[in-house]
Each structure stands twice: as structure tokens, then as C-alpha cells.
Amino acid sequence: MSLQLDAVVTERSVDIAFEVGDGETVALLGPNGAGKSTVLAVAAGLLRPDRGRVTLDGRPLTVRGHRQRDVDVPPHDRHVSLLAQEPLLFPHLSVLDNVAFGPRSRGRSRAASRDAAMRWLDEVGIAELADRRPRQLSGGQAQRAAVARALASEPRLLLLDEPMAALDVAVTPALRQTLRRVLADRTVVLVTHDALDALLLSDRVVVIDEGEVVESGPSAEVLARPRSAFTAQLAGLNMLVGTWRSDGVHTAEGHRIEGRVVGPAPREGEQAVAVFPPRAVGVYLDRPVGSPRNALEVTISHLEPHSGQIRARADDLDADITPQAAAELDLAPGSRVHFTVKANEVTVYAM
Numbered sequence: 001m002s003l004q005l006d007a008v009v010t011e012r013s014v015d016i017a018f019e020v021g022d023g024e025t026v027a028l029l030g031p032n033g034a035g036k037s038t039v040l041a042v043a044a045g046l047l048r049p050d051r052g053r054v055t056l057d058g059r060p061l062t063v064r065g066h067r068q069r070d071v072d073v074p075p076h077d078r079h080v081s082l083l084a085q086e087p088l089l090f091p092h093l094s095v096l097d098n099v100a101f102g103p104r105s106r107g108r109s110r111a112a113s114r115d116a117a118m119r120w121l122d123e124v125g126i127a128e129l130a131d132r133r134p135r136q137l138s139g140g141q142a143q144r145a146a147v148a149r150a151l152a153s154e155p156r157l158l159l160l161d162e163p164m165a166a167l168d169v170a171v172t173p174a175l176r177q178t179l180r181r182v183l184a185d186r187t188v189v190l191v192t193h194d195a196l197d198a199l200l201l202s203d204r205v206v207v208i209d210e211g212e213v214v215e216s217g218p219s220a221e222v223l224a225r226p227r228s229a230f231t232a233q234l235a236g237l238n239m240l241v242g243t244w245r246s247d248g249v250h251t252a253e254g255h256r257i258e259g260r261v262v263g264p265a266p267r268e269g270e271q272a273v274a275v276f277p278p279r280a281v282g283v284y285l286d287r288p289v290g291s292p293r294n295a296l297e298v299t300i301s302h303l304e305p306h307s308g309q310i311r312a313r314a315d316d317l318d319a320d321i322t323p324q325a326a327a328e329l330d331l332a333p334g335s336r337v338h339f340t341v342k343a344n345e346v347t348v349y350a351m
């Protein structure tokens with residue numbers, strides 16, 4: 001295990017332990033105040049836990065309240081980079097010099113640092129902005145520069161605190177694709193509120209609530225089959241993971257679903273995920289004939305009121321329908337029905 005973290009911060013009622021494997025991205029999910037930023041601060045060395053231990057590649061970074069002598073490696077000696085929600089760039093330096101700062105302060109020559117910085121700017125798609133000042137960048141460009149800067153110091157561990165939260169929704173899909181590329185094979189802890197980011201960017205999720213880990217496991221499993229009410233609410237979307245074929249995503253349960261592919265197209269036989277909101281789902285007793293919609297035959301497991309609608313849950317999928325429709329269909333747990341959804345309401349991503 002690359003990162004091992006175990007931290008108690010009494011004042012914040014946080015008592016959290018988890019591990020991140022070498023080259024693995026773990027998403028920390030949880031409601032406001034759950035303790036996610038506290039965990040990042042402990043890993044980065046910005047906050048000392050009352051009790052705990054943080055090791056990276058076996059090297060103790062923080063040790064408190066153990067029988068062993070206390071250890072507190074300062075932030076700049078940890079080989080850890082933290083990327084905050086707001087890109088914190090030095091305003092008086094060019095974008096290139098902002099990115100070159102990390103390698104330079106680790107003792108590399110000015111020329112080598114600038115070369116490395118240029119490579120990273122290219123990697124995140126903003127090489128042509130190298131000479132600008134941070135105030136001449138859009139929010140999305142500044143965040144790309146901040147990603148390049150975080151990576152240029154070649155951290156052993158990258159910590160991302162909601163890297164897309166402050167951005168315009170229009171630029172998030174492109175930045176998400178960039179992050180997917182640069183996070184692959186790195187050891188990363190990603191804090192996010194967004195189930196889709198967790199699904200697409202992380203290998204595993206750790207769900208925390210009120211300062212404790214409440215659920216963890218492979219991202220697709222936890223998000224598609226949430227065990228806690230919180231995770232279900234967070235996911236908020238139907239997600240079907242399966243194998244990509246030319247006619248759509250095929251799941252192990254035998255469902256096939258078509259949708260719009262966003263981002264790099266999955267290759268035949270690769271894993272893909274189809275995502276759609278519960279409000280886009282229609283419920284029918286008989287399979288609709290001659291309709292271009294996706295139709296999935298499912299068994300209702302439960303029904304519950306949900307913001308003025310009835311939420312029907314079946315085979316890990318949710319449909320929100322009106323109370324009248326639920327009554328007319330005479331729905332009850334055990335009912336065999338068809339969930340339908342138009343292909344243009346379904347988004348498909350390669351995994």
C-alpha cells in the first residue's frame with residue numbers, strides 16, 4: 001500500500017482510516033462537513049491529528065500518540081501535492097514559471113525546470129498559454145495550470161480537493177477527460193461531491209459521513225449498488241455498467257442500453273457505463289412496441305415517496321413517476337415491469 005492514513009481529529013469529530021494502493025485513485029465522498037478536507041489536510045501535513053499515522057511508500061510522514069516517537073514531516077518534504085478548488089497560482093509569475101516552481105525548488109536547473117513545465121503544460125492542453133499571467137486565464141485554464149503545477153513537482157501522492165467545483169459546467173467535461181488521462185497510474189486521493197467524477201476518475205471510493213468511513217469499495221460497485229442511503233442520494237443517477245458493443249452497453253443482467261457517447265468512444269468489448277436520471281424513466285406493464293426507447297424488464301423491489309413523486313426501485317435502477325401513474329399501474333414490490341428511457345437521455349462513457 002502506498003498511502004496508509006489513520007487519523008483522529010477530536011475537535012472535528014473525525015476518526016478515519018483508509019489506504020491507497022500504488023497507482024490507485026481513491027475518491028473520498030461525503031456530505032458537507034463529513035471530514036473530507038480534514039483528511040486531505042492531515043495527508044498534506046497542514047493539520048496535525050490528535051492521534052494517527054500517515055505513511056507514504058512505508059515512510060512515516062505523521063505519527064502522533066503511538067508508542068513510537070512522534071513524527072511530523074513538513075508539507076514540502078512529503079512528496080505530496082495538494083490541488084485546491086481554487087487554482088492558487090502566483091499572480092506575479094507567468095504560467096510557465098508557476099509550473100516550473102516545483103521542479104526548481106526541488107533543486108533542478110532553471111532550464112530543466114522550464115522544460116519540464118512546458119511538457120506538463122502540453123500534457124494538460126495549455127502550452128500556448130505559457131507566457132500569460134494567471135489573471136489572463138479563464139477559470140478552466142487556470143485550473144489546468146494548477147494541475148500542471150501539482151504534477152510538475154512529481155509528487156508520490158496527489159491530493160485533489162474538488163478540482164472542478166469552482167468551474168463553469170461547460171468546461172468540466174473537458175477537464176475531466178484531462179484528469180482521467182493524467183491521474184491514470186498515479187497515487188491519488190480525490191475529494192468530490194460528484195458521483196460521476198468518482199465513477200470516471202477513481203478506482204475505489206471511500207464514503208465518509210460525520211467523521212467516519214461508512215462504505216468503501218470499487219467505484220462502479222459502490223455507486224451502482226449503494227448500500228447507504230447517503231451514497232444512493234449522492235449517486236442520484238442510474239448507472240448501468242457493462243460491456244460496450246456496437247449496439248450499446250450490455251450488462252451482466254442481460255440489459256442492453258443505447259445512449260449518446262461522451263468523451264473518448266469505448267472500444268468494442270471494453271467496459272462502459274450508461275448514466276441516466278430517474279426522472280427520464282417511464283414505467284410500463286407491457287414492453288412498448290415500435291418505440292425507439294430503451295426498455296429494460298425489471299422487478300420492482302420497493303416504492304417510496306420522493307420529492308412529490310413516487311420513486312420505484314428495481315434491479316438497482318430508480319424511476320420517478322407521478323403518484324397517479326403508480327396507482328394506475330397498480331405497482332407493488334414484486335411487480336414485473338418495463339423501465340423505458342430515450343437514448344438521448346442516456347449518456348455513455350468509456351470506463
Ligand SMILES: Nc1ncnc2c1ncn2[C@@H]1O[C@H](COP(=O)(O)OP(=O)(O)OP(=O)(O)O)[C@@H](O)[C@H]1O
Nearest residue numbers: 011012013014030031032033034035036037038039
Ligand atoms: N478550521 C476548523 N476548525 C475547527 N473545525 C473545523 C475546521 N474546519 C472544519 N471543521 C469542522 O470539522 C468537520 C469536518 O470538516 P471538513 O471541512 O473536513 O468537511 P468536508 O467533508 O471537507 O466538508 P465540505 O464538503 O463542506 O468541504 C466539520 O464538522 C467542520 O465544521
